[in-house]
Amino acid sequence: MIQHNSVQKVIDAARIEEIVRDYVDLKNRGSNLTGLCPFHKEKTPSFSVSPSKNIYKCFGCGKAGGAVDFIMEIEQYSFVEAIRFLAKKYQIELEEKELTQQDRAEELEIQAFNIINQWAQEYYKNKLWNSQEGKNIGLEYFKERGFLDATLEKFGIGFAADTPSAFTQESIQKGYNIDYLKKLGLTNSHELDFFRNRIIFPLYNQTGKVIGFAGRVMGSEVKIAKYINSPESTVYKKSKTLFGLHLAKNEIRKQNNCYLVEGYTDVMSLNQAGIENVVASSGTALTEDQIHLLKRHTHTVTILYDGDNAGIKAAERGIELIVKEGLNVYVALIPDKEDPDSFIKKHGYEGFQKFLNTEVKDFILFKIQLLHQESLNDPVKRSGVIQEIVQIIAKIEDTVKRSLYLQNAAKILQLPESTLIESCNNYIRENLKNKSFAEKRKTLANDEKIIEDQKEIGFKKQNQTFLETGDEIHEKELVRILMLAGNNPWKNTEFTVAHYIIENVVDILEYFDNPFYAMLVQDVLNKIQKNESVNFNYFVNHPTKHVTNLAIEFSTFPYIYSENWESKYGIFLNKKSNGTDYIDDEIETVIKHLKFRKFNKVIQNLDKQISENPNSEDVIELIKAREEIKKIKNKLFQEVWKIES
Template identity: 40%
Template sequence: MIDQHTVDKILAAADIVEVVKEYVTLRKRGVNYLGLCPFHNEKTPSFTVSQAKGIFKCFGCGKGGNVVNFIMEHERLNYVEALKFLAKKYHIEIEEKEVTPEEIEKRNERESLMVINSYAQRYFSDMLHKHSDGKTIAMAYFRERGFKDHIIERFQLGYCLDQRDAFTQSALRDGFKLDYLVKTGLTIKRDDGSTFDRFAGRVMFPIHSISGRVIGFGGRILKADKKTAKYLNSPESEVYHKSEVLYGIFHAKKAITQENKCYLVEGYTDVISLHQTGIENVVASSGTSLTQDQIKLIKRFTPNVTILYDGDAAGIKASLRGIDMILEEGLNVKVVLMPEGEDPDSFARSHNASEVLEYINQNETDFIKFKTRLLLDDAKSDPIKRANLITDIVRSISAIPDQVIRAVYIKECAKLMDIGEEVLYSEVGKLRRSRMEQLLQRERTEAVREHETPKIPAFVQGISCEEQEKEIVRFLLNSGNQVLFSQEVEGTNELITITAAQYIIDEILNDDLEFQNLIYKKVFDEYVRLLETNVEVDNRFFINHTDPEISQMAVDLLTEKYVLSRIWEKHKAEVSESPDFLQTAIPKAIMVYKSKVLKLAISKLTDELSKLKPDQVEETNQLLLRLRELYALMNKMSKDLDRVIL
């Protein structure tokens, strides 16, 4: 079973146009994309993909569905397999489990939190429109903001009464559990058992998921109180993850697709005022630093982002580094600085849609040029500050994946900074190489993890398995330089390769295991040292080693006829140095070694257990817990070993 949060992450990350384009040539037509159906032969395109809705439909053969359905149909996979397929594409880690009663309860709890949030939204709206305080106090605030009835209704705005626990008591009377009210963050429970409403005395801004369900709230205080935060958000919960949400995305996604552009602002009222003036392709980060998940959410609908800043230069500078992430995702970023003393909210309230759009079109500039001009004022003629500025700009340019766009920005930056293009190209190249090396290392680590065997607990140490140690060292000497696994890094021409030696060493070191045979340990430690210095290890190094014991052992292992372990005899395997054989043989050799370590550790613990006295309850429980853990691992390894196919 894949837990619901992971499923949600996969569905949020998977861009249906991006996925379908790998199989079908699509052309944009209006707000949708059109192509030839991959499920039946046709000469006239009738296969339509809607990016805003996240669905496909063929009007020829009738097939349709979401991104998961497409992969299921095209790749002939079941639902879980299709989710795994998409998770791998978008680098989302999946941990499968059997459905336990606890997980069923958690799933039910998640749905209960959603129901409570929906109830709360209706309650707050009712208080705004029907309660005397809502109609006089809260509605006055919204009217002062210029919000009209239709916009208040569209965004489901509301009011939480300025009473200690009016909402909580109403929810309890209507049958909702206090525990769930606390988990949503709508209710706060004190140590003495008393409760109060988190948002008491605040006007309410419901936060919607991309599908339109209420997952959290933002509340603004109406009293002038310097000790109280002006805005307050729902805390993190099973249904609300702030870093993955953009305020207004549900209301904006269709317009973003139609306009092929997204305006990014800071606050709730910025979004609402722009919507009211007629500009709907706008979302807010709600005062938080931009996250990768939020950027990917925008990328699902458009590659074009324009950030609308108010005149606070200090605030802009603080956010510049975070926005480099937008460039890394390959989006086209432009920036607009609102007139002095204005923000998107106030500007939208005093201008109509055409005037706002005209101002944006006349004043938007690309992000690099904006950043250069903004920081250049600080640098002025100070050479150190100027050098730091150039480094900062180069870092931003190096984040851009498209080579042509990078070249354009380098040319522009060279003019603005009065510096040679060749210098900028050199610095950008260094940063991109460094970033690629980090990416390759991360991908290599993940690739190793895909094939890793179960991890041995830290308390298992000092177990001698000489026969298995010998087999592993034999693989190191005979096939250490052989490529065991390889895979292409998505979006690059780079190939990740993992040699047999890298795999073996990672497996042993990650479990903090040590060979007990001193000569095998010397060879292993020497191999580790050589790999750390990026030296390609040659067998002759060990054959001609200054330590006669290592030299003799290397000669013996390299010339001795290889005798298959019983595990290979069982499957009638033939010894080979082919990658196909090694891909199975080496992981299984590691697993046999770990399995033997576990068996001996179990035997050792069982012996210790038998020697304990009846009154040593704590020690007995500790040993039983360790034995339980080892037996579970042993059981898993036994199943894995039985599944060997050669």
């Protein structure tokens, strides 16, 4: 694990123009450099690099970020991989945290697991191609279903014979540790083979390492499960695995779309027919981790399911998660009791494409239509349906998308749009309220983890501010100052602006309306407590993409200034061209406004406690506290609006 200060050293050393130049031919244009965007096809340059801000931004496809982000994007690296890559380029030695005894044992175990899984795959594969049983039963099964040898090779398919312990015996003979065989579930507790008389589908992680197996039983024994999977281990987590992703990921990126199917053979069939951007969630509903895996490669998912009712139900499971994660979801229902496997074999590549061209529908609109038709002549059902639809739309965090869906839903349901908007906003408020503050920011407590894991822990797209309240406007302004000017000295002291801000807002942090802003302030607080500084570079190269985006937004988009805001909110909105030269007065004013608002909430909270427990022993203390805060609030009021007392 890389030490924090090493990470910051790399981030501070990395010059965006030097890094981009390795991939893009850049030309000077004013204070910026421009070139052809490496992330989308274009003939005239819309890709811009700002050496002074140390960021890049493409005005064509919208991609933007800092040096670390650029490397992550172009090399498809994780955050940690990008840091290692840049450290090498800038010859910075990374200080690694020492592994504990336990870490080391775990690492050894993982190595052993990988070796054994590799061996098991070769063993089963060999049985499929070279044993009589494998050829007669296994190969025959696939041949009958039209699979080519090359496809079986590609997916590493194997066969487990119907013998009690042939695999286990041979493994022990070869010197593999029986405890590891048991832990991987290849051998059961009686030291017999786990997979018997089954076709073996190896399960790979996204880099193509075998991490486990699924076995489909041959013959028609009714009493045993058709499919069994390896148990979870340190290398295999079912919820984090998508079948076929290691083969599909490049094509998913190229097509900017991923087909999602139910079965292993569906994936294999489509792949064989030339449709390679396809994965299966292995029969379960999509999990959050699987969605994050997909999101690394595309934001569009097309679900292909059987057209019967079960298929529709299956498509609904997990849909809320996908919507919430901001993916575009389409659906196509395979007709005539077919599945993707049988359909493509019957109709071929072209027939399949034709089907997709006409049958792919926006999932949310599809669902609205479906619910609408079901409830046409049933007023009671209809009001339930409207609520259900609004609930789904409320989960969409992108405000533009959300309003588009509301428009369309109003048309389909023949209702005034305003009714839907109002009811949607109610859901959004409810959702926000139901999350406890602790829940909203608990994931940030351990910011070590953020560095180690570039998945978007904690922030999870919560930066989209809907219904921006007056409080949120101030919270955002505070974050803007922290990001752009946090590292500036505070009034000729040895402290920074960030120190000053944190000291002033730490007590009111739990009253923040917007959990994302609260988490960002908490993040800075954690840094300061460790005596680490935060500068603009830190945010623009943050492992969480949403933090990067916000930093870019602050530094590149001119603020739309409203005179009204200055008198109403005391926000000066960065009138100067360079966002970093805030003056101390402005910062003080923003903090005072925010505190004034939050103290109102503190007082309300105390009022509630007092009225709920009028006879408790603490009530006198609570009243005292309330009066104290009222006094401070009144003083703030006079300061904020410059009223002489």
